[in-house]
Amino acid sequence: xxxxxxxxxxxxxxxxxxxxxxxxxxxxxxxxxxxxxxxxxxxxxxxxxxxxxxxxxxxxxxxxxxxxxxxxxxxxxxxxxxxxxxxxxxxxxxxxxxxxxxxxxxxxxxxxxxxxxxxxx
Amino acid sequence: xxxxxxxxxxxxxxxxxxxxxxxxxxxxxxxxxxxxxxxxxxxxxxxxxxxxxxxxxxxxxxxxxxxxxxxxxxxxxxxxxxxxxxxxxxxxxxxxxxxxxxxxxxxxxxxxxxxxxxxxxxxxxxxxxxxxxxxxxxxxxxxxxxxxxxxxxxxxxxxxxxxxxxxxxxxxxxxxxxxxxxxxxxxxxxxxxxxxxxxxxxxxxxxxxxxxxxxxxxxxxxxxxxxxxxxxxxxxxxxxxxxxxxxxxxxxxxxxxxxxxxxxxxxxxxxxxxxxxxxxxxxxxxxxxxxxxxxxxxxxxxxxxxxxxxxxxxxxxxxxxxxxxxxxxxxxxxxxxxxxxxxxxxxxxxxxxxxxxxxxxxxx
Numbered sequence: 147x148x149x150x151x152x153x154x155x156x157x158x159x160x161x162x163x164x165x166x167x168x169x170x171x172x173x174x175x176x177x178x179x180x181x182x183x184x185x186x187x188x189x190x191x192x193x194x195x196x197x198x199x200x201x202x203x204x205x206x207x208x209x210x211x212x213x214x215x216x217x218x219x220x221x222x223x224x225x226x227x228x229x230x231x232x233x234x235x236x237x238x239x240x241x242x243x244x245x246x247x248x249x250x251x252x253x254x255x256x257x258x259x260x261x262x263x264x265x266x267x
Numbered sequence: 268x269x270x271x272x273x274x275x276x277x278x279x280x281x282x283x284x285x286x287x288x289x290x291x292x293x294x295x296x297x298x299x300x301x302x303x304x305x306x307x308x309x310x311x312x313x314x315x316x317x318x319x320x321x322x323x324x325x326x327x328x329x330x331x332x333x334x335x336x337x338x339x340x341x342x343x344x345x346x347x348x349x350x351x352x353x354x355x356x357x358x359x360x361x362x363x364x365x366x367x368x369x370x371x372x373x374x375x376x377x378x379x380x381x382x383x384x385x386x387x388x389x390x391x392x393x394x395x396x397x398x399x400x401x402x403x404x405x406x407x408x409x410x411x412x413x414x415x416x417x418x419x420x421x422x423x424x425x426x427x428x429x430x431x432x433x434x435x436x437x438x439x440x441x442x443x444x445x446x447x448x449x450x451x452x453x454x455x456x457x458x459x460x461x462x463x464x465x466x467x468x469x470x471x472x473x474x475x476x477x478x479x480x481x482x483x484x485x486x487x488x489x490x491x492x493x494x495x496x497x498x499x500x501x502x503x504x505x506x507x508x509x510x511x512x513x514x515x516x517x518x519x520x521x522x523x524x525x526x527x528x529x530x531x532x533x534x535x536x537x538x539x540x541x542x543x544x545x546x547x548x549x550x551x552x553x554x555x556x557x558x559x560x561x562x563x564x565x566x567x568x569x570x571x572x573x574x575x576x577x578x579x580x581x582x583x584x585x586x587x588x589x590x591x592x593x594x595x596x597x598x599x600x601x602x603x604x605x606x607x608x609x610x611x612x613x614x615x616x617x618x619x620x621x622x623x624x625x626x627x628x629x630x631x
Contacts, residue, residue, distance in 0.1 A: 182582040
């Protein structure tokens with residue numbers, strides 16, 4: 147049974163066991179507008195909670211992607227390299243990276259759906 | 268100087284349209300409405316309207332107006348017919364750029380200057396300072412005039428049919444004084460998009476009325492986001508990016524707008540720089556990757572030494588490539604020179620190309 151958490155910097159993480167699937171929220175893709183580039187890490191790269199692991203770029207600006215958790219990248223969504231606009235079409239289906247979560251207690255620092263919706267208002 | 272953010276006469280309209288607003292040049296300006304890409308395409312393929320009321324306007328009148336304008340302006344307005352527009356710069360004595368601007372010649376005793384919003388205070392002070400000893404009157408009209416830019420291949424039809432201004436006879440870079448509901452306005456065949464288009468300067472109430480008419484006729488409202496992508500693709504400079512107090516027109520590749528065979532402030536420094544050759548230059552660069560070189564990113568040579576910085580960069584909409592303008596060491600400015608750009612933690616190969624990334628479609 148997977149569980150979803152949100153960072154105040156508008157990333158989501160869907161947690162299934164010790165695997166976290168990270169992407170940006172629908173609110174974030176809407177605010178960014180047309181996504182034209184996603185700068186992603188590579189498999190086996192380490193990511194750290196609160197630190198950037200890449201960037202997502204709209205026409206006008208680059209925004210850092212902040213990792214909600216510490217861990218190791220086990221998969222990157224290569225489809226975004228050729229078609230970054232998939233993020234606009236469905237940001238949940240078109241996640242950015244999957245990580246092996248090093249410390250599940252970090253999830254306690256994240257927001258649940260209700261709390262995240264509240265900050266998007 | 269007050270630091271309070273200013274609003275144009277159309278601010279309420281932008282908010283009502285749901286525009287994404289952001290500060291630019293001291294004004295709270297619309298960045299996009301439907302989206303930068305959609306607005307960009309509207310201007311390239313049909314017509315869009317920009318609120319550019321943040322731009323500053325200064326009128327110079329008096330018996331020595333022409334002599335004075337030629338003293339502060341790099342381009343040469345002497346002998347030009349009334350109704351002609353000129354692009355050029357005002358320079359510091361060392362050749363650095365105070366601002367780039369348009370000069371409209373009404374007559375030898377009446378010139379209308381259009382300056383960048385971010386430089387209004389600086390420019391007006393500069394213009395006043397150097398007017399000393401000339402028989403001219405300087406009037407800053409920036410707070411009383413609005414400006415609309417109607418741009419795109421359909422612009423002529425829109426201005427004639429929607430606004431009701433005869434403009435077909437205007438040639439590129441000319442203007443005329445006209446009237447809308449009895450109020451004097453200026454309309455010029457100018458713009459900042461690389462497309463055919465017009466700019467209309469009018470008092471605030473008339474500007475709002477024209478905007479409403481254009482919206483009612485379905486003309487796409489366009490924000491500063493696509494104004495930047497449009498001007499960038501055709502290699503037009505933006506003050507603060509490709510031009511600055513410490514960048515000369517020669518370094519920016521705009522030497523054709525500085526007439527060294529006449530006198531103007533900064534002329535001697537520019538002539539010396541031309542004789543010696545520039546040591547750095549604005550070039551176009553193209554990346555093989557989709558990664559986007561942004562303003563301020565480092566440009567490296569093949570030995571990984573920093574030889575310049577990106578001034579403007581995008582994944583360009585009309586050409587679907589990651590391209591940039593960059594200020595680089597002149598030794599690396601030749602077309603085809605292999606360079607690199609540092610984008611966050613990675614370094615991407617790039618090549619020097621023409622900065623005319625997309626062909627202009629002016630009606631000449």
